[in-house]
Amino acid sequence: METKTIREGDAAGFESGFGMNWVDIGTIHDIPLRGARCVRTPQGRIAVFRTADDQVFAMEDRCPHKAGPLSQGIVHGTSVTCPLHNMVISLETGKALGADEGEVRTIPIRNRDGLLSIAVDTLSLLVAAE
């Protein structure tokens, strides 16, 4: 039954321009439930998360504490616990939760019937190609 509304992220506006581009990165089934995978880009690694209830999130794969790879952490609810020193990061806002401070840059991600795309900056892709 097709009952679930499709989550478009908040980035629908990028579709038409602003130097941003939606790039397909695979399907939701490529990521384990309550897990994460990485996408390599010229600007660095991006971590793509999938929660127990099939929401997807993307952010830079760098913990604000000491750059730990967040993609390697344990995913619970809509948070991930950093594998290096256990800071808990909100997947939605990129902000550290609890007493900790810090913020990771989140990346717009789109889920269309399981097909995932992230918004990347086309300009910097061109620069990187040079």
Next chain:
Amino acid sequence: MKQKLVIIGNGMAPGRMLEELFEQAPGLYDVVIFNAEPRVNYDRIMLSPVLSGEKLYEDIVIHGDDWYARHGVTLHKGAKVTGIDRAAKTVTSANGVTESYDKLVIATGSLPFIIPVPGHALPGVLAYRDLDDVEKMLDATRRGGRAIVIGAGLLGLEAAYGLKRQGMDVTVIHIMPTIMERQLDPPAAYLLEKALNDRGIEIITKANTKRIVGEDKVEGIELEDGRVIEGTIVVMAVGIRPAAQLAKEAGVVTNRGIVVDDGMMTSDGSIYALGECAEHRGVCYGLVAPLYESAKTLADRLIGGASEYRGSVVNTKLKVTGINLFSAGDFAEGEDREEIVLRDATAGVYKRLVLKDNRIVGAVLYGETADGAWFFDMIKRGTDISEMRDTLIFGQAYQGGSPLDPTAAVAALPDDAEICGCNGVCKSKIVGTITAKGLTSLDDVRAHTKASASCGSCTGLVEQLMVLTLGDSYNPSAVQPMCTCTELGHDDVRRLIVAKGLKTIPAVMQELEWKTSCGCAKCRPALNYYLVCDWPDEYADDYQSRFINERVHANIQKDGTYSVVPRMWGGVTNAGELRAIADVVDKFEIPMVKVTGGQRIDLLGIHKEDLPAVWADLGKAGFVSGQAYAKGLRTVKTCVGTDWCRFGTQDSTGLGIRLEKFMWGSWTPAKLKLAVSGCPRNCAEATCKDIGVICVDSGYEIHFAGAAGLDIKGTEVLGLVATEDDALEHIVALAQMYREQGRYLERIYKWAKRVGLDEIRRQIMGDAEKRKGYFDRFVFSQTFAQVDPWSERVSGKDKHEFKPMAVVGMAEAAE
């Protein structure tokens, strides 16, 4: 002259639209309907009760032939429209009927999706969409055998239930880890799966169909993992696709469905789309409630009105007799969201409300769904619930009440449930003795029943039984909860896992009334360990609940690279092994090679993507994982012993290697390190290890509970044994006792302090039967644990872990 309204498709949506139209403006249009099915409009939703035999086709007809006659509607039955000519404003059907229109409504519904695996066209492969499909299924039930249903969504499960009721054996194959994952969160899915199993329906999750087996009819299916399931029919219920092809061919704008505006109008001003084939604001609906809402809008538009359809929130119920299930809205978690969870394990109830800004945005109810409509109404209205937040979850009828009872889980245990494992005392014995002897203190209970008198890990449960029996007059000592997801402490959780036979993480969370839906980074790894330890043969390890090191079988470093430590049994190596290590270091340009404090070699700074290749090369030289990352057996350090040393009294190297080969691969509450020294000079530093052996002339002195990390503490002596075989049996039994009783992350010296050294000595040294029991359970568990994780991954397991999901950008693509 009257305008002519032509409708393609005679399903539930246009049926409702016409009712509205005839009520408000009877006689406004000449109506002509084409229906591919050779029948009138019936209630498609009720096909499942027809399949299960609870209803007949006649019961579910919505509009009989007389209805069409009464309203002057021409119904072309069995007439599938094959073309729309927008210029001429006509439609034509396969059986040669052409009608012109002023207004056209496309209401073609959906097509069931058939997975194109080999064999999908064999007779016996069925979809589940219309009465013809039901008749084919009923036909199959008369022949008996097994039905295989692919897809555990709403339709698949209803089909499975119907086929079961009709006497077939039924197996449901589902690709996802939990069933009905679109409508249910994992805890509710767990309950549903259990209820369906109880009804005799077998469900296989995480299973991908490879092909359908059979020569000229279905004989079964083969899964990706090679399993073959025999069956006489295969029902595919894996999803539906809006039937938009006809509109698309006519040049009407389509996306997934036929794109309509808020007035249900397509890109052509004379053509509307309605029902499952329409796509409104990016959404294609698959349930009737939203279709009925849009049908109302369309009727109004056809009369000349201006009403607008703005989309719907949907809810789902499963029509399986005896199962109460309700889900609505969006129940995903989020930082700006809060959840209220209520679990009643005894009654099999699970309720979860998801709140955002003091409004309910989603609800999942299992077991007790009476308040579904009330919650759904508040979701749709966006009712502010701050006033009733504390009592909201108890439902509409709630009139004040008490907070959840923490003793509920214990109360629900059967009388013969074993509470104290050490002394074999069951629930009824404890409760009976308290009552009969008028006991009021824990010490009294210990004295009279022996419960909690040994290792003490059941103390929490015994105290809960006292509260249950004595009421509030008994004040139990405070238990430190495992984490904020539960009130229960580690020991209680462990004992309840065994007593209640809980074998999955969702089962534990449901039956022990967890307060969150998916736990946290503290409780999940702990539960995973307890389940691995308690059900070695049955539990499927949940890698997503393991810390990264144990998930990828290497140690994460500060820069995100990994270190790799192969086993060097007892610290002994040779030229071949060293050469293989040297070659790997050169080949992968490994930046650091270090001798560890555990008598082996650490290769540091390896990129995650390279791990499988590094392991493949190491594996060829005979190396297996050293588990330097595991809450499990790490190293067994040895000294050179009688082989070389002039003071050696026994073969310490040999015993160390024997122990390591016997115990490797085992998971323990925290890491476990051993050492064997050949004489009391103790060059292997055995007296600060978790378990150590000091060899002496008369045999083997077994030590335990040392520490040389955060704390420093010399070992305690367990006892002296005469032979190497004895040493092995005692050490293994001790390790198993610790495995069964230790709290997650509790090193052996802390466990020993809690349980008491004498108790441990009594059980391991003094009670041969106990010792043998521990030993045998360890050996059994090893038959599942001793699989080298590296070679498993070299052969392709968890491939996704070691590859980026995608590489984006020209610079990388040029590689």
